[in-house]
Amino acid sequence: MTDEDQTARWNGRAGNAWVDSQELLDKLLKPVEDVLVDAVAGPAVLDVGCGTGGTTVAVARKVGTCVGVDISGSMIAAAEKRAELAGVRATFIRADAQDHDFEPGTFDTVISRFGVMFFADPVRAFTNLRRATRGGLCVVVWRGMDENPFMTTAERAAAPLLTLPVRLPDTPGQFGMASPDLVRGILTESGWADVDLEPLDVDFALPESELVGYFTRLGPLGLALPEVDETTRERVVETVRPAFDPYVHGAEVRFNGACWIVRATKGS
Numbered sequence: 001m002t003d004e005d006q007t008a009r010w011n012g013r014a015g016n017a018w019v020d021s022q023e024l025l026d027k028l029l030k031p032v033e034d035v036l037v038d039a040v041a042g043p044a045v046l047d048v049g050c051g052t053g054g055t056t057v058a059v060a061r062k063v064g065t066c067v068g069v070d071i072s073g074s075m076i077a078a079a080e081k082r083a084e085l086a087g088v089r090a091t092f093i094r095a096d097a098q099d100h101d102f103e104p105g106t107f108d109t110v111i112s113r114f115g116v117m118f119f120a121d122p123v124r125a126f127t128n129l130r131r132a133t134r135g136g137l138c139v140v141v142w143r144g145m146d147e148n149p150f151m152t153t154a155e156r157a158a159a160p161l162l163t164l165p166v167r168l169p170d171t172p173g174q175f176g177m178a179s180p181d182l183v184r185g186i187l188t189e190s191g192w193a194d195v196d197l198e199p200l201d202v203d204f205a206l207p208e209s210e211l212v213g214y215f216t217r218l219g220p221l222g223l224a225l226p227e228v229d230e231t232t233r234e235r236v237v238e239t240v241r242p243a244f245d246p247y248v249h250g251a252e253v254r255f256n257g258a259c260w261i262v263r264a265t266k267g268s
Helices: 003-010 013-020 022-028 030-039 054-063 073-086 122-132 149-158 180-189 208-217 219-227 230-247
Strands: 045-048 066-070 090-094 107-113 133-142 193-207 252-265
Touching: 013 022, 013 073, 022 030, 022 054, 022 193, 022 208, 030 054, 030 107, 030 133, 030 193, 030 252, 045 054, 045 122, 054 066, 054 073, 054 090, 054 107, 066 073, 073 090, 107 122, 122 133, 122 180, 149 219, 149 230, 149 252, 180 193, 180 252, 193 208, 208 219, 208 230, 208 252, 219 230, 230 252
Parallel strands: 045 066, 045 107, 066 090, 107 133
Antiparallel strands: 133 252, 193 252
């Protein structure tokens, strides 16, 4: 996927879906936010792919300020509103972190909550982020699809009814940094040192009442459904919802999220 494709996606349906689902996703992803807030070292922090600003605001509460960057205009607008309501010193840049002209050596820590897997040219991106920091990197990314079956349940169940894009391993996207060897290679080539990947398994949960909204707004299925007629949409929902039954426990949906915590230092 090209830079232009990513910009169009996150300034269109994907970005709008995240804004519409902000409250749900904030609660769902809170365990990962906590990991990143704990990892912050120093008062100057850059949150890459900050989305609607949940982690950015949480870091600002801890250290006094934080800068978030994202390519989505709708998500940056939501993040700015959130920071204002929270009364914290969080600022936001609408830009592609891959090539934005950050002032060199500005940040003590670069963090990201599932925001660095989408770069069209990850070496260029991480080289740029290395220039922007005087400290280290701590980002959370997804491990592989096989370890995260919940994340592909909707598209697998809908496959007989819709033509959806095939997810390719080791390419920009949700699972674009699942391979430890690939991640080490990208960061090493970008000049980072002391690269370390630590498995992180997170117990995620959301209300069962939010499940249909979750899988019809987000991911490949969420992008495809607005293009189909109402009859097809109803058939898809009727087909996909039972596929999530193994994850439903009463009024709650629970699933394991298999992630990596990726850490590195700027090096020499």
